[in-house]
Every structure is written in C-alpha cells, then in structure tokens.
Amino acid sequence: MKTLTSRLRDRRLAQILEPVEAGMEQMRACVSSQLASDHVTVSEMTDHLGSFSGKQLRAALVLLSAHAAGNDHPDLPQVASVIEMIHLATLVHDDVLDGAEVRRRVACVNERWDNQVAVLLGDLLYARAFHLSTTLSSPMVSEVLSQATQRICEGEIIQAGSRRAFEMDVEQYEFIAGAKTATLYRAACELGVAYPAADNPGQVQAMARFGEEVGLAFQIVDDVLDLVGEEEAVGKSVGNDVEDGKVTLPVLATYASANESVRAAIRAAYGDADVGDRRAALRSACDLQAGVDRAMKRAADLVAQANGRLDCLDQGPSKKALSMLGDYVLERKW
C-alpha cells in the first residue's frame, strides 16, 4: 500500500505532466510499437521492458520545454521516444554493469545467459532509437543524441576507472555525474526547444543549462538515496554505489573533512576485505549527515540556478510545470 508521501508525490508528478499528457500518451504508444518484434524470442524480451518505464521525466522534459517555448512540431512525441529508448538502453546495460543487480537475481538459471541478453537487448534498443531518429524530418535528433550517448559512455568509463577515488575533487565528481545523467536531461530540453532547427540560440542554450542543472541535481539526490535511503521508501535497491566502489558526493564531502582514523575506516568499508554489508560498514565508520547535507545543499543550489534559466520562457502552464520539476527532484524521500 502506498504511503501518504508517495501518493502526494504521484499527484505532484501528475500535475507536472498535465500540460503535455496528450504528447506523453503518443510517446508511450510510439515506444511500445518500437519495442514490438516479429520474432518471438525478441518480443518476449522487449515485452519485459515495459516494467522498466519509470516516470519518463526525460520525455516529459522534451514536451514541456517544447510547449513552454511555443514549439508544436508534430515529430516531438517521437523525439521524446528516442530519448526514452536511449535511456532504456542505458538501464538495460546497467543491469550488466551493476553487480548487485546480477547478484540479486538468484532465480536465474544461468547468470551468463542473462548478461548476454542484457547486452544484446541494450544494443538493439540503441539501434532502434537511432533508427527512429533517422526517420525524423530533421537530422538534429540523430546528431544531438549520438553525441549525448558518447558523453554518457565516456562518463561511465571514467567512473569505472575512478573506483575508491576518495581524493577526487567535486569537479571530477560532477563531471562524471553530469556525463552519465545530466546529458539526457540537457538533450531533452535542448531538443524540445530547438527541434527541428534552432532559431533562438539564446533560449536553446538557457534550456540546455536548465536540463544540465536539474539532471545533475537528480543524480546527486540519487547518490544520497543510495547511501542513506531505505529500499522500500526509495523504490529500488540501495547501497550499490558502496558495493561497486563508487565514491559519491556525500562520501567525498565526509571524507574530505574527516581525520585520518575515520578516513581509514571509510577506506576499509570500501576495501578488499569482506566486511559484509559495505553500506552498513560505512555508516558505522563515520557520521555521514554533514556530507549528506552538503550534497543536498548543492542539489538545491543547482535547482535554484536551473529555475533562474526559465526566465527565457513566457508564462504558462508548461513553464510552471518545469519550475515544479526541480523541487520534485529534490523532494525524493528516504
């Protein structure tokens, strides 16, 4: 049963999506027809992806930005679909990358077969997304999203090479978090305003920054939830970052201001030795509250900065919805 907080959040989301509900419906139909396949083996797998769909905030950003900027190009629901499909592909490949996820799937007969399917299915989603983008009347979506995908992959690769990097500075953390998450938020806002051809570069730039800042705030909150949230409240598994050696903003902030004995205890929680539940070990090794507060402060600052960008838009229901979105991102609870 849903809690009161969760029902309030659902209502908030419905309010945000309200101005573009018709476009969201078209987007969902488009994604679903794109996932269909004549081959039974393939369709069995793509059918399963329906459960991955989530809140579709990226698609909403395309449609809200477009609507707020007075852009009513008929391709926009398809543009939003391409972005959701690329997002879906990254989620499917995260299944392979995320050891915790694989470990939890104890019911699977053969872990390797599952990895195979996840890799191929992700590849298929990327290919379908790019193919859909080539059918649109402007090449802008293919251009922007093939570049965005590169940035996402580079961010993830750099993150994979930055395990247990406790001395990482905040810029480096934000570079990675921005690349892997803010990229699609930025592209969504940019394409919503600019598609099929940018005639107001100032507005496009402002909305790209809005997307970047909201996306980065989203990732910071996500990292905080993974660190101190409870699985039931967050709605997905938690503690994956510590298990995977990812040092996120709240941990970086805690580590930076800790003395050497606390630092050693933090490193041990992330270390080679088997300490059982790594997140629990980390939480008993140090007081994370100040680090969490600093991270949430940064996320709030980013949202405030983002909301300032909305001055480039005229008043209206979609501008209002966009200005609610940042707070929605900040208010995810644990």
Add this chain to the structure above:
Amino acid sequence: MKTLTSRLRDRRLAQILEPVEAGMEQMRACVSSQLASDHVTVSEMTDHLGSFSGKQLRAALVLLSAHAAGNDHPDLPQVASVIEMIHLATLVHDDVLDGAEVRRRVACVNERWDNQVAVLLGDLLYARAFHLSTTLSSPMVSEVLSQATQRICEGEIIQAGSRRAFEMDVEQYEFIAGAKTATLYRAACELGVAYPAADNPGQVQAMARFGEEVGLAFQIVDDVLDLVGEEEAVGKSVGNDVEDGKVTLPVLATYASANESVRAAIRAAYGDADVGDRRAALRSACDLQAGVDRAMKRAADLVAQANGRLDCLDQGPSKKALSMLGDYVLERKW
C-alpha cells in the same frame, strides 16, 4: 613464423585490396582519429582496440564495390569507417557474450570490471559510429546501418535463444548466421554502390545480394573452423560454439543423418554434465566429416551464386578483386 600457406594468403589479400589501397589508408586514419579521446581512461581502452582491427574486409567491400561501380564520392572512406567501427563494437560486445573468451582471461584482476569496460566501450563505439554517420552529406549511411545493427542484434538474440537446438532446420541456421554476419557485408556492398543516393536500383540490389551471400559463406566457413580447425592455424580460439551450445551447420547436418545413439552422444557433448573439452567430446561422439563437407559445399555454392551477381559491374581491377574475395573466404585453412 608464418607458414607458406599463410604467406600466400597474405599475398592474396594484398592483391584483393590493391585497387583501393589509398581509400583503405584513409579509412584506417579515420577510424584511428575516431577512437582517440581526451580522457586518459578512455584513450587507454580505445588504444587497445587497434589490435582488434583484423583484415577489414567490410571496409574493403565498401571501397571495392564503389570503385567497381564507378562511384568515387569523397565520403566513401568515412562510410567504410562507420562500418568497421560498428563491426568493432560487435566484437567488443562479443567479448562479454563469449564465455570462453572471458574464461581464458585468467590474468584479469576482476572479471566483472572487464565486462563493464567491454559493455561501455562497445556502446561508445556504436555511438561514435552513428555520430560519424550523421556528419556525412547523405543520411543513407545512418539509415542503412541503424537498420543493419538491429538485424545483427536480433540475430544474436535469436541465436542465444536457440542453444542446443539440434532440430533446427537449415533455413533457421542461415537466418541467424545471415543476420549476425552477412548483414554488414550486405550493407558494405550496398552503400559502396548506392552512396549518396541510389540511381541504379538493379545494381544496388545485385551487389547487396553479393554481400549477403559472401557474408553467409564467411560465417559458414567460420563455424566449420571453430568446429574442426586448430587454434594456431585459424589464428583465434576454437571450440567456442560447442562450449556455448551453438549448433552450427556442420553439426546440424551430422545430427540430421545420424542414428539415435549417435544423436544422444552429440547431445551429451553439448549437455549439462561436465565432459571436459566439449569439442573433443563431440568429435569423438561422431564422424563430422560428411557434415563439414556439406557445409563447405553450401559455402562454395553461395560464393558461386555471389560471383554471378558481379555481372552487373563493368570489367576492371575492382570487379576482379571482388570475384577473388569469395575464394579467399572459402580457402581459410585449418
């Protein structure tokens, strides 16, 4: 030290590539600049890909088909690069899919980290390939190759769902082998002739079929080599198909004409029980020679059929090179 056969093959390949050597050089430079990265972690990985480059037959097919059809569009080396990069991406993801490969990498500190990198690096290659295709003057490459990539992924997914399918018919085998391998051969020939816009549909169709048939022949020979070749002669690890439960054409042919006790022995070699080297178990369970002969006969027939398609081209050095390519594919030795 190279054997006489291997040196003769190198000379044969050099002869085939000779008419398009300048374009191949441009293609190699283009791929290499596409793989470069400002990020050290990324460039360390992409540098490593140089060793994957192989014979670049797909790029050669773009350039030879173009040259033979009198197409000298300046984008062609880039078109060839996009195809090679997509091929490279599939190879990198094969690393994840191919359990044998992963098992052989005993030197790796952490198998999971390696899987991560392979998935992300493959994704990055796909994204760069698609991005390069969006910079070309015609959208044809983006369209053809995003569709080709879908077919490759679907073929691989269907193959993953067809493990130990001893009753599979030849059409189903060729559907899978065609999808995963012939697709890029077909696209290479098609784009070489048609880029930037098809003005001779009959010729484009004939060359697409040439590519499809040569590509399928290549895969059949590859499957034969994996079954009965020796690692040193083939130049890569063998026996992976039996390990992975893939029932290829020579095995299908053997199984179809075997009595029930031999069939049971074949199934046991592929079965759940640990039989050590599965390929060795299979080879002692049955006489594969007749099946190998039938598979090689099919490959030779495909090459003969393919060579007939070349009637659509005028005489010249590139047409001659294309007609040598099928024999080159058939003559891979074990």
